[in-house]
Amino acid sequence: MNIIERFKLDGKKALVTGAGSGIGKGYALCLAQAGADVAVIDINLRKAKDVYQQIKDMGRDCLAIEADISIHEQIKKMMQEILNKWARLDIAVNNVGISIWGNAEFFPVKDWDKVMDIDLKGNFLCAQEEGKVMIGQKYGKIIFTASITGNVILKPQFQISMSIAKAAEQHMARCLAAEWAKYGIRVNCISPGYILTPALEAPDLKPNINYWTGLTPVGRLGEVKDLQGAVLFLASDVSDFMTGQNLIIDGGYTLF
DSSP states (O other): OOHHHHTOOTTOEEEEETTTSHHHHHHHHHHHHTTOEEEEEESOHHHHHHHHHHHHHTTOOEEEEEOOTTSHHHHHHHHHHHHHHHSOOOEEEEOOOOOOOBOGGGOOHHHHHHHIIIIIIIHHHHHHHHHHHHHHHTOEEEEEEOOGGGTSOOSSSOBHHHHHHHHHHHHHHHHHHHHHGGGTEEEEEEEEOSBOSGGGGSTTTGGGHHHHHHTSTTSSOBOTHHHHHHHHHHHSGGGTTOOSOEEEESTTGGGO
């Protein structure tokens, strides 16, 4: 089989959380373009349905599911809907994450808990339910969207909770990779740098775009399309000999 054929995902069943916009939307469309049927998961059902329609227009099968990954019962329900539709799951992209800024000495406990509930616990519970299915199949690809905040301290904003959660998420991927390799499951992370998404256009973030660009050696911030090759690589058979790794895609930001 030639190398291009090995990147194809024809017949594979995938899910992407946080797929209603931004990076998750880019992942979902990429997997569908490569041939996969995709479950679009988002806390905002309207946004999920918009992406669902784009995937249906490609001729792929699709689901739009509303779920809050901080609630275990909603994750279980999400998985059951997918299994009722397809009876299997080959690719799972756990993409949801939030960030709350704040100086450590004043950081509210409720904000700490919110970030940990989503970025760490929620993504673990997704992987746990995905893993149960994939173990039975003896096959699966699990991909986490981590962040360079798990590798370096970003500036000028401080976000201790997200940084710790994302560092832990990277190590969680290594733990799962080691434990589930014998079942044919590969677990890896993608850690984006600054990516131009609607979230980065928020009033409290937009003024920093020029500053962050100046710290990025390639001279620009990333776009969602810059991450699509990585998710396709990790979702396809080409990456079968890779597990427990973290792909940093940041335009060189973490080099200094």
